[in-house]
Amino acid sequence: MLEVKHIRAHQSDFIEALKKRNFEAEAVFESILKLDDKRKATQKQLDEILSESNTLSKEIGMLFKSGEKEKANELKAKTAGLKEDSKRLGEEMSQAAAELQALLYQVPNIPHASVPAGKTEEDNQEILREGEVPTLPKNALPHWELAKKYDLIDFELGNKITGAGFPVYKGKGAKLQRALISYFLDKNTQAGYQEVQVPLLVNEASGYGTGQLPDKEGQMYHVGNDDLYLIPTAEVPITNIYRDDLLTEKDLPIQLTGYTPCFRREAGSYGAHVRGLNRLHQFDKVELVNIVKPEDSYQVLDQMVKHVQGLLQELELPYRILRLCGGDLGFTSALTYDFELFSTAQDRWLEISSVSNFETFQANRLKIRYKDAQKKKALVHTLNGSSLALPRVLAGLLENYQTENGILIPKVLQPYTGFDLIA
């Protein structure tokens, strides 16, 4: 959520910048500023009335104490009108505030200067491509065939237990996935992140805090009885750890990593590319979250990109990094780098990580602030990224490491799996 004072100060710049997202901001901004003015003016009137009635109440108290009952009753009569006014103004004010809030929720984050204009993923900017695409054996299979051949993942079983998009991992498939989780968490903690385990269900306030609500309501599973949401990413519970907190400079940076299953309804995204592990309703992911001082955030973003690159290099998987264009950029993000893994057998790129700087957009909703050296309060910057989304890494490993004798296991994972070949 943008800050009104920033909209006021940079109105035309913001309008221009939001065009990169194909978001027409002029009218919304005007309404926002108007409502903010109204809110302030109403608040001022209300304050004056409250002030007057506070004074009167005190006088009445004094008069009762000194036994001047009649005078007190006279003053009492005067308060009736004030009460009515304050009630009316109070309602006006909270209505203006609510309308303002609703409008602010509609405005996406201002894209960073380096974000390319564009409408679809076609316009994303490839900034790096690395890793060798292996030459596969003649009869190379896509991962869903491999999963079946070696009995690693059972998709039909998931259908029976739950429904489409909830696979059952078995044997070496399950173990390989567990190995990846441990490997990622170890690498992350070695890089200075603190490991956390967080709830998989969150309340409404948390959903609003990180921006899944209200914009992506339909994408989350909702538990109606208790009005809770299954997390679509660990970003939600982890970032919300610090909701409403006023931190000190010493607390920063905060670097957290956590493994969680993620649940996504993926409403409306059925179609060609959902086979196998490509798109699931439940999947595992290890997440990185950074809470930092504003002046550090872009340096930290680069560090996160380097860190994720390191993982892919160690796994020896071919990947590329994209800078997302305005049209593809997430609602809350100012700058996002997507990592895509090349799925050799499918001959296509699979998104496996998304590393973003939200600047103050989430912090403003979450009310995460800190006191700087001059004891001034300011919103922090939040960042997050996946390290990594498991099923697609698994898909990439199966496909790219397949040989005629079976599927090889990358060296760095062997200590975790305890085997070096799936045959």
Place this chain on the structure above:
RNA sequence: GGAGAAAUGGCAGAGUGGUCGAAUGCGGCAGUCUUGAAAACUGUUGAGGGUCACACCUCCGGGGGUUCGAAUCCCUCUUUCUCCGCCA
């Protein structure tokens, strides 16, 4: 799930319906003393809105109510604790 108790500032902990944004202690910050540190002493120390800055307004778990006036009374929700039951 049943019965009871509670929720106050970073923490601990007072608070009779009427200058209570709130005693006191600890912690934090600044200073005095000291070669330095500790101790001791002195001062300072919640958040949001508003203002150039004051003034002023709001906030004592959340929401609602009674009252001229609520941290204090009533209703409701949530959470925590104790006991009982159930249970990974």
